[in-house]
Amino acid sequence: MNLVLGVSGSIAAYRAADLARDLMRAGYTVRVCLTDAAQKFVTPVLFETLTGQPCLIDTFDEPETGRMAHIDWARQADVLLIAPASANTINKIANGYADDMLSTIALAFTGPIIFAPAMNPAMYAHETTRESIQKLKGRATTILEPQEGDVVAGEHGPGKLASNMEIVNSVLAIEKRSQILRGKRVLITSGPTQEPIDSIRFLTNRSSGKMGAALARAALLMGAEVTVVSGPVKEPLPIQAQTIHIITAEQMLDQARQNAAKADIIIGAAAVADYRPSAPLKGKIRRSEESLHLDLVANPDVIAELAKVAKKEARVIGFAAEPDSGLETAVQKIHRKGLFAIAVNDISRKEIGFDADQNELMLIKADGSKETSGMQSKLGCALWLLERILA
Ligand SMILES: Cc1cc2nc3c(=O)[nH]c(=O)nc-3n(C[C@H](O)[C@H](O)[C@H](O)COP(=O)(O)O)c2cc1C
Known part of the structure; x- marks a missing residue:
């Protein structure tokens, strides 16, 4: 297994030497990338001698002539x-800067990233650092909280680099997670649908596609091959997922059905419109003083239809946006639609669910068991959900 160890300009940089050895003992091929500031504390020679691998510093370093090392290293690494x-470095990477070799590798890397911060407690508590850490937690990153203790300059507080054992264990756990769905196919429906009223107007809902994108990221982190059938959303989907863009519920069903039979897990996170205008007008409905009545017809029940064509052993999960009293309805839906489980979003709470960055899911399985994720980032909820589905 290949690991890139990025070392940045902290007084704790000296500990990276032992850490590199511990990671090698755990079975990793370790390649080290230093920032300029890290070089004030430790040298490339130290790491090259310890690891037997080249050490990168400058963005234009090329151990193999003619090959862009930042792309090669990003492609070859299992973990950063x-x-x-x-x-x-935390603030830079959280905001997408790529102005040295380490941040450039981080931007080119699509796998799991682990940060083990070490800094003065005031720097760690700074609003900007907190915001960056929040951003990173919402993506495919793990933050190993620094330990509380005496830090240099006579201060006390959270800022000490986590122990080597904690760091190595976290790498092993994340790597193990990346194998869970290896060789499995996951199909996700995501976002809203738009049901045309006329050529320029449509019926839709407030779904942002953030939960679907988080599920796609989580499934990729677990090693799955992911297909997302997505309604119109601004939320970017991970590039490693195969994305099929659709507009209406009927298109969503059509595209998802073509991929359902080979899927091992199917998750219906899309907020599919239940109804559509029966006869959308070509052109534009003109204003008049008269009332306007729209005739609506029922849309197909996408997840129920997918459950019908899914493999027998596939796990089909529905999402339900319910007001807090809707648990009974959710249980009925599992049986009516032939699902393995249903994840309930409580839409009566503003801080979670539609368009929020956080969510809290109640997972109800067909056997009647219920479990809640607790409030966490949508990526956290997605990882939790996939782990529970497989449990
Ligand atoms: C002696 C010394 C120790 C430092 N220790 C830390 C530290 O532990 N954590 C930190 O975030 N910055 C620390 N800094 C500041 C960083 O080195 C500085 O912000 C640098 O620009 C970081 O660059 P890099 O992120 O590219 O490595 C220290 C600076 C000095 C002079």
């Missing part, structure tokens, strides 16, 4: 670990 992670 940044330890110690300085405040500067």
Whole structure:
């Protein structure tokens, strides 16, 4: 297994030498990338000698002539670990800067990233650092909280680099997670649908596609091959997922059905419109003083239809947006639609669900068992959900 160890300009950089050895003992091929500031504390020679691998610093370093090392290293790595992670490197990577070799590798890398921050407690508590850490937690990253203790300059507080054992264990756990769905296919429907009223107007809902995107990221992190059938959304989907863009519920069903029979897990996270105008007008409905009545017809029940064509052993999961009293309805839906489980979003709460970055899911399985994820990022909820489905 290949690991890139990024070392940034922290006083704790000296600990990265032992960490590299511990990771090698755990079975990893370790390649080290230093920031300029890290070089003030440790040298490339130290890591090259310890690991037997070249050490990168400058964005234009090319151990193999003619090959862009940042792309090669990003492609070949199974995990990117940044330890110690300085405040500067955390803030840069959270915001997509790629102005040195380490941040460029991080931007080119699509797998799991682990940050082990080490810094002065005031830098760690700074609003900008907190915001960056929140951003990173919402993506495919793990933050190993620094330990509380005496830090240099006579201060006390959270800022000390996590122990080597904790860092190595976290790498192993994340790597194990990346194998869980290897060789499995996951199909996800995501976002809203738009049902045309005329050529320029449509019926839709407030779904942002954030939960669907988080599910796609989580399934990729677990090693799955992912297909997303997505309604019109602004939320970017991971590039490693195969994405099929649709507009209406009927198109969603058509596209998802073509991929359902080979899927091992099917998750219906899309907010499919239940009804559509029966006869959308070509052109534009003109204003008049008269009332306007729209005739609506029922749309297909996408997840129920997918359950019908799914493999027998596939796990089909529905999402239900219910007001807090809707649990009974959710249980009925599982049986009516032939699902393995249903994830309930409580839409009576503003801080979670539609368009929010956080969510809290109640997972109800066909056997009647119920479990809640607790409030966490949508990626956290997605990982939790997939783990529960497989449990
Ligand atoms: C002696 C010394 C120790 C430092 N220790 C830390 C530290 O532990 N954590 C941190 O975030 N910054 C620390 N800094 C500041 C960083 O080195 C500085 O912000 C640098 O620009 C980080 O660059 P990099 O993120 O590219 O490595 C320290 C600076 C000095 C001079």
